[in-house]
Amino acid sequence: MxxxxxxxxxxxxxxxxxxxxxxxxxxxxxxxxxxxxxxxxxxxxxxxxxxxxxxxxxxxxxxxxxxxxxxxxxxxxTRALLPSAARQHLWSELPADVLPYLLPSRFCPSDQFQRFALREFGQAEDGVARVMSIMEWINRHVDYVSGVSTAETDAAHTFTVRAGVCRDFTHLGITLCRALSIPSRAVSAYAVDLQPPDFHAVMEVFLNNRWWLVDPTRLAPIEGLARIVHGRDAADLAxxxxxxxxxxxxxxxxxxxx
CATH class of the missing domain: 2.60.40.2250 (Immunoglobulin-like)
Incomplete structure (x- = not known):
């Protein structure tokens, strides 16, 4: 496109x-x-x-x-969409440049969510099933609401208030994926059909030896994203x-x- x-x-x-x-x-x-x-x-x-x-x-x-x-x-x-199934890698199999995206970061305290993530999503069969379970949970439990978060809001706060904007949805998705040892990173993008138009925060997960774009908000089609920059979280994307x-x-x- x-x-x-x-x-x-x-x-x-x-x-x-x-x-x-x-x-x-x-x-x-x-x-x-x-x-x-x-x-x-x-x-x-x-x-x-x-x-x-x-x-x-x-x-x-x-x-x-x-x-x-x-x-x-x-x-x-033609943007590659997340497949129906994909293997999650062992840490020892990951490329060195992917390893930082397993770790907690400023807005994604994944170490605080390991027990919750394993209990809620750990029984899913493979990497894609786990990611999709996380996206479904966010969609059911977090409302898209402007004005309830600030530039200092992290995933732990969003998990508590259950509301936020694209940045907050992405931080929570990244946090829960990392808590399950799925490398995940934040991406800023231009997004076709986004309403209201703005910079859009989405995320990527590393499965089957490559990165896949995912939008936790479901507000914009993956096919219509133009990538700007990626990083550990919003601190790298401003x-x-x-x-x-x-x-x-x-x-x-x-x-x-x-």
């Missing part, structure tokens, strides 16, 4: 502020960026970086009111990180199938 993304972020910076932005579509093996343009108004030098898996970011020093714009056309091919407080004036994020 070819996807057109349009992003406009308008921020106010009271003082010269160092920023790191992560809004560019990744140059990953499962998608191709056909065209793109990144700019800032007033005109500002943006230092652009590319990570080992094709994830990209920019750095800059911004002050005053700044508009950051990004447009791209991305071909994500679309704008700053060294001083700033004010969001407005934002517009749109992804549409061509």
């Amino acid at each position: 070819q996807i057109r993304t349009t992003t406009t972020l308008v921020y106010g910076f009271a003082f010269p502020t160092q920023v790191i932005g992560k809004i560019e579509a990744a140059l990953s093996s499962d998608q191709t960026v056909l065209s793109e343009a990144l700019s800032a108004i007033p005109s500002t030098e943006l230092a652009r970086d590319t990570g080992p898996d094709g994830e990209r970011s920019f750095r800059a020093c911004l002050s005053g009111e700044v508009t950051i714009s990004y447009e791209a056309v991305v071909d994500n091919g 679309f704008l990180t700053t060294d001083k407080p700033c004010q969001l004036i407005r934002q517009n994020i749109l992804a549409e199938a061509i």
Whole structure:
């Protein structure tokens, strides 16, 4: 599928502020960026970086009111959907770069959920069955509600209040998967048909020697995702990180199938 993304972020910076932005579509093996343009108004030098898996970011020093714009056309091919069955690997079988996604992280305290996860989902037959059992549990027990979580909310809080947004659903899904020794990581993406349009947080699980995209919220089709960046949790995915407080004036994020 070819996807057109349009992003406009308008921020106010009271003082010269160092920023790191992560809004560019990744140059990953499962998608191709056909065209793109990144700019800032007033005109500002943006230092652009590319990570080992094709994830990209920019750095800059911004002050005053700044508009950051990004447009791209991305071909994500034919997204591979989670199969009906797939084997869960032993730790000794996993590639070294996958091992960090077994461990607890800032927003995903998986070590606190091992007993619960084993009791609720441990009897499922294979890796996919366990993942789908977790997704079904989240769908039945957690409501999608804006305003009940903050940037500091972790999976343990979401498990308690049973409500949140895509970021919270993803953190809880990752936490429960890791508690069952299924490597899992967070992914930020542009999502076709997402309402209301915004950056979307989903997750990936590592089964059958590859990563598979999963959306715990069920709000957007996997086939319509354009990957931006992946990481342990939202701390690695923030679309704008700053060294001083700033004010969001407005934002517009749109992804549409061509």
